[in-house]
Structures are given as structure tokens and as C-alpha cells.
Amino acid sequence: MSMPSNDVSTLLERRLRTETQGEVLFDAAARGRYATDASIYQVMPVGALVPRTERDIALAIDIARDLKVPVLARGAGTSQCGQTVGAALVIDNSKHFGRVLHIDLARRTATVEPGLVLDHLNAQLKTHGLWFPVDVSTGAQATLGGMAGNNSCGSRSIAYGNMVHNVLGASAWLSDGTLVDFGPCADLGARAAAIAAFVRELAARHRGEIEAHWPKVMRRVAGYNLDIFHNQSERPYTSDGSVNLAHLLVGAEGTLAYTRSLTLKLSELPRAKVLGVVNFPTFRAAMEAAQHLVRLGPTAVELVDRTMIDLSLANPAFRPTIESALIAGHAGGPAAILLVEFCGSDRQALLRKLDDLAGLMGELGLPDSVVRLPDDAPQKNLWEVRKAGLNIMMSLKGDGKPVSFIEDCAVPLEHLADYTDALTEVFARHGTRGTWYAHASVGTLHVRPILDMRSGGPAGGAARMRAIAEEAAELVRRCRGAYSGEHGDGLCRGEWIRWQFGPAIDEAFRAIKRELDPIGLFNPGRIVDPPKMDDGALFRFAPPGTSRPYRTIALVPVLDWSAWNVQNDPATERITAPGSGGDTTGGFAKAVEMCNNNGHCRKFDAGTMCPSYRATRDEQHLTRGRANTLRLALSGQLGPDALTGEALYETMDLCVSCKGCRRECPTGVDMARMKIEFLAHFKARRGFSLQDRLLAGLPGYAHLASRFALLSNLRDDLPGAAWLSERLFGLSARRRLPRWRSDTFWRSRGEVAFASRDDVIGLARQGARTAVLFVDTFNGHFEPHNALAAARVLRAAGYAVHALAWRKGRHCCGRTLLAAGMVDRAKAKMAALVDELLPLARAGVPVVGLEPACLLTLRDEALVMGLGERAQVVASQALLFEEFVAREAALGRFALNLKAAGAPILLHGHCHQKAFGAVDAVLDVLRLIPDAKPELIENSCCGMAGSFGYQASHYDVSMRMAEANLLPALRRRPEAIIVADGTSCRSQIEHGANRQALHAARLLERQLA
Ligand SMILES: Cc1cc2nc3c(=O)[nH]c(=O)nc-3n(C[C@H](O)[C@H](O)[C@H](O)COP(=O)(O)OP(=O)(O)OC[C@H]3O[C@@H](n4cnc5c(N)ncnc54)[C@H](O)[C@@H]3O)c2cc1C
């Protein structure tokens, strides 16, 4: 099938709109969001459909067949090889097809829809003591349909096998529209039996070729599983040697059929786990040991190399954990460690396994090289560190990036040491290097050489990629390994299928494709007849000389993005000076391009990222969707002026600027900051609305409004006024606004004995205990008791406290202006605040704030506003109230006489507190209260997010965010004291749960004895 004409795609769009109930997405920005997966490729789809019902999918397949438009099934789109991009109708299963259809506890099976996320399945299975054990690293977002499509493999595959070993059946549509049940060959219907007979005969005919060419390792995921009829895998596909036709679809990358449901084999959740960390003096020693270690029957043997160890040691948060896994004594520490895990039901037996491990290492000449981690918490911490190390590696700035194209070659363990040595030499010869990690147990070590894929010519990324791939392939052949051992074929490794299996089997694969999908409807050009891996026209960053070379537009950014405007040296990873990277947008585009589409922002775990996706499940309202749309706009791929166009506005609109991505995105994509940059350009062209002016200008008029509190509160007191405010300003009539009051902090500050500015400066110089309270507009005007409480608590602990005076708004950080894109005015405000605080900060007086969004602006956006060193000085002293108290308490300088609270304490962390790692400090401070055992509510954003939830257009999504976890958690605990430091969080809690939350300072004040 060729690329359809415009007429055909228009017709396709029209028919999908009229005949299905799905969301039909054909505009350029929406298509662009489905043009990439976690590979280096980009191919614009014809359009995308987010089906609501199975009927929608069946109809879409029929319509696409009628119009000769290819169909590409999609889950989370986290594939690394380009199998999830194509010039096709993309059908996204991930929004509406995430149900568990049936669990059979007796047989230990589950039947699921293809869009179900692995972790969501396992969460449901946990109560039954079961799990689905193909534990891919992307389990928080990867869908079962995608995992089956790729024949995915988890860290514990040595114990449980790959996807193919754990799929028992599949129901799938063929391209002629027939729905076929694939399963054990003994029970097949007529159509499936005919397919089975065809493939069986094909396998019989190719028996000799199969034996000669098929890699004899478990981790082989290339091509089709023709060997189900003549098993070549180290681990047979079925326990009784029978054939299951569903296995033909596993690893087929959506090229043979469209999966409607999958039946999966479940395993018992291991009751106990122990971990032995083996320290090796050389990398080679670790590689040589792997073959011996697996004989002990571990469930995982995972590698962490020296680079990863160093990265973890450099991070204060991870240092204690990684140190606890290292043995002092090796000069400079071990060159590599292997994490050897044993699981089972008998803990004593597992502990004996650790003894066996130590004994084996002694026999191998490395006595005393094992650190034992028998307890769950240290094990969990160490696995986290391993993951984080990879994330740091992925966050390398500059155009050279670690590129995944040979990162999952699988070799027999006896060759692992020679293979890794030789490949390291290959990298060096090509002027690059790679960091090694992951699955030593099955000979699949991940490694990504650093390449600049946007550079062209003989020394460009594509040329180097090919050269390295060819040399790596030769090494794999010498070791009789598998070139594609985990991540599939896609665009990247399709051409190596023929190399791996030879022309006869390649032809047999083509015959399989013809048998199941004779019209080539499903994901054409993958597995069969693939393009060249280094066809630059298919790259996301297409190099010069291709049909659409990647270039960025010229743009003068309003914030300082120069830290991203750098290049790196692939051999040393050294970064050039800020601003030297040659970015035509001053570094903004390079910051956006940091998104490598790994899809981690689709997770639903205890973290924050990404609340708008959690509420909508739309690719558009996801960090990745936003980054992709921005990248396409900044590179002119959405047409002229796309940066200030409606499509981009809609994409950024539901970003609540929670900064969750700033911390949780593996590559540090900071969409909240990007939204400020975007809004500045958008509003500069489109102008500010009345709502913008009203919300952004609040700190400016708050003092006056509070003088006339009665009048100012009429909006909520006068019938019809709220309705009018919705009409005029877009403020939701369903919300009450914060109440104005005339006794603001500045008018009540006489209640506390504040020190003068000169006094605190003088005292600080003498080493006395001092602080300056940065009272923000919101606490200062609407909840002055919070600021007074903080002052009283600090005073009670013996601190001299100063508070900034109200001087025409010189107390304000400009947060509301930033949120509206009024960056020039925000810079002026921030400059004034910094100047006010500077003499205090220079004297070493800590700047203590109450409102996370405001105080943390001093440590975040203030540093990219061109304020230079003075902003750095102030930032270095800026602390949230609890950070300050926790720090002082840890130093033994803070003591209070407090009484017990008499009720459980629940903490809702403000998103910015979480983004800056400041939640633990709040818990520490609450623990100062006798008998207090504060519990953190595991939730993402509360949905209010400053003024976001007050806006009528956001009300529904705001409430969906709140109802996801926060409000139900509060309703379950009516007796608990609720602590929430964010002003808007407290409003949301009052609105949604009818409960009063307290600032931590207020609770401490209440408990003063
Ligand atoms: C950082 C990172 C770490 C990773 N770690 C691992 C790992 O540990 N182990 C591993 O194996 N992989 C890993 N991967 C690769 C990838 O995450 C997995 O292959 C994952 O299982 C893909 O799931 P998905 O939902 O994103 O699939 P998608 O990328 O959406 O789809 C994968 C393939 O399945 C097909 N497909 C999807 N749905 C259907 C359907 N209904 N019918 C037919 N075909 C369908 C698609 O067309 C595509 O060809 C990693 C990727 C990244 C970025």
C-alpha cells in the first residue's frame, strides 16, 4: 500500500467521523503526536483514531481496507525501534481498552484488553497473590497489546520467559475483517486451523534452514515465530511441547493481525526476595561470572557498570544506597556490580542461596565480594538507583544522544565477556562510548553509543550508526547470538532479519505475512520488506540532504534556556559552555527536544506527572504530547506561526504547571517552564484576556481590594454575581473565591514582635538565629494567620524574625504574571523582590516562605530571568518553612515544646514541594509533634493549581484530578487532621471534601505547649 492521497485521507476522516464513535484526529498537530515512538524515527500517520468500542475498531479496519489505507495499532508508543510509527491510520488502544475481562484463579489465567497497562493488571492481581511476570522497565505505561506485539521481555525473563512464553491465547481481527481465536493448535476454529496448517508446512519445509540460522538463545525477538513448529528457543514456548498458534502473533509488531484480547498465563507472586550484590574488580570479571551465576537459579542478574555507579554516587539522594551495596577495598571501588536476585516462598532457602552465591564467588577467585541485602526496603532502593542512573545518562544535553539500535543484542553467556570487550573497542574506534547495564542473566546487555543523528555526511550519525551496527552484527554472528533480543525489529532492525535468518526464511516470513494479511493492511514495511535503518528521511531529526532536514525557526526566548544550548563530546560526554550549541531559539528548542518519547509521563504511580494525562488519558494532554507538538512547531513542521497557533494553545491549556515532569521525566523535560515561554509568545501575538489581567494582576490590587473586603466579596455574596463573573471573566460560578479580609498580614503584623531588617542582618553576622519571612500575596491577604503562625513558631524557637514590609508589591515573586505569560512584568517584580532580599541573603539570613509556588519561584524561574548572580544569592538562602525548620532541627538548633495532636495527620504535598524534593521536610517537621505519625497521601496534583481550577473552562478536569485520589483519600479518614501547604490545595480540599486543611506552620502553632 502506498501513501494515500489527500482525497483518500479526507474520505477516511469523514467516514470514521460518521461511522464510528471514536475520536477522529486528523489535524497536523494531532498526527504529529502519533508520528513518533521512543525510537529515532518519525513518520507522519494519515490520521489517528481513538476508538471507544470494539465495533469502532472493526469498522475502522473495514473502512481502511476499503480505502487502501494501512492500519497501525498502538499502545503506549514506547517502542524503541520505530515499529509504532507509520504512514497509516493509527488506532490508539490505550484510552478505552484497558479492562481486565476475566480472571480464572483456578487456571491462573487472565483475559485482558490490549490497551491495559502492565502495572494496572498487576495491581489487580496482587490481591490474589498473582502477577504477570514479564516485568518490562516500562511496566508503568506499556500496554499488554504492545508487549505482545513486541514479544517484550522483563528483567526476570530467566525465570519466567518472554511474552511468548506467557501468552496463552489471542483474539484478533485479520485484515479481511474476520475475528479469529488463536490458541492451542488442538482447539482451533476453521480459519485458525488453516493458518496453523500453512505455517506448520512452511516450518517443515524450512526445517534445515531453521536449524542452521535460528539463534539458540531465549532472547530472540526478530522476525516471526516460525519456530513454534520446530522449537529453537533455549526455553520451549509451551511446557508440554504442544504448539500454540497465538505465539505466531507475539512479536509480529501488529503486522499480521489486530489484537482484540489476550489470554495470559499468571504466576504466583514470590513471597520472599533476597539480593546479593557481587562487586567485581574489572568489568570483564563481571561478564565472565554471569554464566556461572545463572546456575544458582536466580530470578535476575542485572549489571550496573562503573559509570552508573559514579552517577549514583554523585547524587546525594542515591549515594547512601549505592554505598551500601559496595565493598570498600577495591581500589577506587568496583568496576561493576551484578545484582543477583533470588525469589521464592521459603525465606530460609533463599538465604542459603546467598551463602551459595558467596561460596561460588570464592571458587571463582573473588571471596568476600558479595553484599547481602535480605530485606525488602534496601533491595527496592537499589533497584530504584539502577533505574535513576539510566535516567541521568539519558538526560545528556547537546545533539549527541545515547542511541538505541544495538542495545539488546543477545549472546550466549560464555561469549558475553569477549562480546562486550569487542563492542567497546568498536565504539572507541568510532569516537564514541557506551554505558552498559541490565540483563546479564540472559546475555542481553543494554548499551547505547552516543551519536548525533542530525548530522549528515560520512562522519554523521547515520553513517556511524551503520558502521557500528555492521561491526556489532558481525560480533553477534561470531557468538551465535541474536541481533534483536528484546526491543523488536521496527524500522531499525528490519533489514537485519534477512541477515540473521537468511533469504529462505526471510521469504518464509513473507509467506506468513501473505497468508494472514494478503493485502498488506497491517503495519506494512515492518518485519517484511523493511526500509534501510539509516534512511535519514525517516529520522525525527532528519539530517541535511534529506527531503525534510530538521531545522528550527529563529526565536528570541523570554527566559534563559542557554543551559540547553550546548553540544557534547560523545567520547567524554563533556558539555560545551552554555549558549554555544548553535540553537536558533536560544536553547528552547533543544530543551524541548530532550523528550525522547519514552512515555514515562503516561504513568499512574504515586508521583505527580502528569495530572492532565491522568484526568484525560489523551496523548495531547500529556508531557510527551506537549513536547512533541512544541518540537514540531519550533521546527516549522506544523506550518508558519504554529508556535502562536490555536493548536498549540489547546495542547498547553491543560498543563497545570505542576512541575511534576521537571523532576519525574527521565530527561528532565520541564513543561511548566516551557508553558511560560509559550504563553509569552502566544499572548504577545494574541493579546491578554480580561481573565488574564484579573488573575495575573491580583497581587497588584490585593491591598486595595482587601481594604474594601465587603465589596470585594460581593462576587460570592450577591445572587447572580458569580454567574456574571463566569460570563465576564471565565471564573467558574461553581467555585467560591478566596474571601477578602481587611486584617491582612501587613495590617496585623503588630501581633508578633518582628525584628527590623538591620537588626536581623546584624544578628546574622554575629551567627545568631535569624530568618526573614517572605509573606506571599495569598497567605498575606487571605490567610494572614498562617504567616503569623509561622512567625510565632520561629519566635518560640528563639529566632529573630523579620518580615518584608508591604511596599507597592515589592513582596511579590510575580508567579501570577508568569502563569499568564506576562514575563516582562514578572521579571520586573522578581527583580524588585530580589533587590529587597539581597542584603539579607548576603548577610546569611535565610529567606523562609510559606507558599510553595511562590517561594520556589525564587529557586526556579528567578534563575532564568537574566537577574544574574543576585538571583543566585537569594535562591541559595530561599527555603520553605518546613525545609528551614527541618534543617535547623537536624543541626540541633531548633527545639519547641509541643503537645500531641490527638488525631492522625494526613499530608497532601503541593506539586512544587514534590518537584523540589521538599515533602520529606514537611513529614520531618510534623514528626516533631509528640506521637505524630504523619501519612503522605499518594496523589498527583489536587487539580486547583493556582488559578487553573477556578477557570470555568477547567472546572471539570480540575475536579477529575481531585477525585482521582485526593478527595477519596480524605473522605476515607474523616477523623484526620489535614495538612496542605498550598493555598489553592486548601481551597480545593474545602470545595471538594468540605474539610479545612491547615498549613503546617498553623498546626505547629496550634500544638505549642
Ligand atoms: C526506557 C525504555 C525501557 C524499555 N524497557 C524495556 C524492557 O525492559 N523490556 C522490553 O521488552 N522492552 C522495553 N522497552 C520497549 C517497550 O517499552 C516495550 O516493548 C513495551 O512493551 C511496548 O509497549 P507499548 O504499549 O508502548 O507498545 P507500542 O509501542 O504501542 O506497540 C508495540 C508494537 O505492538 C503493536 N501493537 C500494539 N497494540 C496492538 C494490537 N492491539 N494489536 C496488534 N499489534 C499491536 C504495535 O503496532 C507495535 O508494533 C523499553 C522502552 C523504553 C523507552
Ligand code: SF4
Ligand atoms: S516528556 Fe519526559 S517522560 Fe514524557 S516521553 Fe518525553 S522524555 Fe519521556
Ligand code: SF4
Ligand atoms: S507541568 Fe505537570 S501538567 Fe504540565 S506537562 Fe508537566 S507534569 Fe504535566
